[in-house]
Amino acid sequence: MKAADAMGVAYGTYSSHENGNRDYGQDEADRYGAFFGVDAGWLMTGKGQATRRMAPILGQAGAGPDGSVLFAEGQGSFGEVPPPTGSTPNVVALEVVGHSMRGMAEDGWIIFYDEVQAPNPQLFDELCVCWLEDGRVLVKILQPGREAGLFDLESTSAPTLRDVPVREAALVTNLMPRKSAQKFVRRNPAHQVREAVIAR
Numbered sequence: 001m002k003a004a005d006a007m008g009v010a011y012g013t014y015s016s017h018e019n020g021n022r023d024y025g026q027d028e029a030d031r032y033g034a035f036f037g038v039d040a041g042w043l044m045t046g047k048g049q050a051t052r053r054m055a056p057i058l059g060q061a062g063a064g065p066d067g068s069v070l071f072a073e074g075q076g077s078f079g080e081v082p083p084p085t086g087s088t089p090n091v092v093a094l095e096v097v098g099h100s101m102r103g104m105a106e107d108g109w110i111i112f113y114d115e116v117q118a119p120n121p122q123l124f125d126e127l128c129v130c131w132l133e134d135g136r137v138l139v140k141i142l143q144p145g146r147e148a149g150l151f152d153l154e155s156t157s158a159p160t161l162r163d164v165p166v167r168e169a170a171l172v173t174n175l176m177p178r179k180s181a182q183k184f185v186r187r188n189p190a191h192q193v194r195e196a197v198i199a200r
Contacts (some may be wrong), residue, residue, distance in 0.1 A: 006086060007035050029084035035086055051090065054080035057185070060097040061111055061129075061139045067158065069129070069137040072188075079187040081110055084174040090114040091173065094129065094139070095181070101139060103156030108178030110185070111139060113170040119151055127172040133165035142169055 004014035009031070016022035017032070021048070024032075026040070033040035056077035063070040072078050083091045092184040094111045104127060106109055113129050119142060128142045130153060140153035140161070176184075 003035065007031055027171070029090055035119075053083065054186070055083040055087070055091045055093045055112060056080050057093045057095050057110070059094045059107070059137070060105075061068050061094040062100040063097040064136070066136065067098075067138065068154075069094060069139065071137070079185050081176065081181065081185045084112060087112065087173065088114045095185075101155070101158060104141075105139070105175055106178060108181055110176035110181045111172050112174040112176070113172050116170045117169050119166045119169045123169050123171055128169040129172065130166050131168040139172065142166070 007014070009028075013022070017024045017028065024044075026044070029040040029043045032038075033043055057072075057079045058077055059069045059071035060078065060131040061069045077097060080109040081093055083093075091112050091114045096105045096107055096109045096111060098107055111129070116129075116131075117123075119130075121144070123142045124144060126142060128140065130138050130140055130142060130151075132138065138153060138161075140155055143152040143154055143160075145163040147153045147163060149165060151166045153164055153166075172193075
């Protein structure tokens with residue numbers, strides 16, 4: 001029922017499609033495939049693979065000396081993780097390293113984002129990945145600054161950065177806690193990424 005509601009499909013219709021009691025067309029297959037992260041052609045014919053698209057882990061949030069994001073270079077991504085249900089095809093991920101984001105996202109959590117855009121009021125009061133003019137990338141709550149083109153970056157564990165020039169920002173669309181991440185993340189062996197340790 002939750003899946004039907006999330007896709008805006010009547011439960012009876014969705015249930016009939018899922019149980020094979022009623023056929024469905026390409027539009028429905030596209031909707032179901034996008035929602036569940038599987039190939040629409042496989043849903044309709046059963047041929048090929050139901051490959052679920054994975055989101056690449058492009059960097060480590062909090063890994064820099066100032067809590068900044070360090071991106072993977074040269075050897076591809078740090079790994080990949082199944083994207084949350086309903087994600088866009090452009091969704092990518094960061095892994096939280098350390099405790100600089102405590103209260104927003106903990107060590108070992110996965111942060112998902114997709115649309116990178118110029119900072120705008122729709123992103124205010126939201127947790128965002130922020131690309132600063134000085135080259136740093138931080139995960140902070142974006143706020144308007146005191147002058148046009150400047151922004152305040154808030155955190156729960158550090159002082160607010162005031163009137164910072166931000167080039168681009170992306171809304172954090174979802175978070176995956178450490179225990180789930182350990183279960184689902186596929187690591188890239190070309191990168192030396194430490195495994196998150198669960199505190200006992």
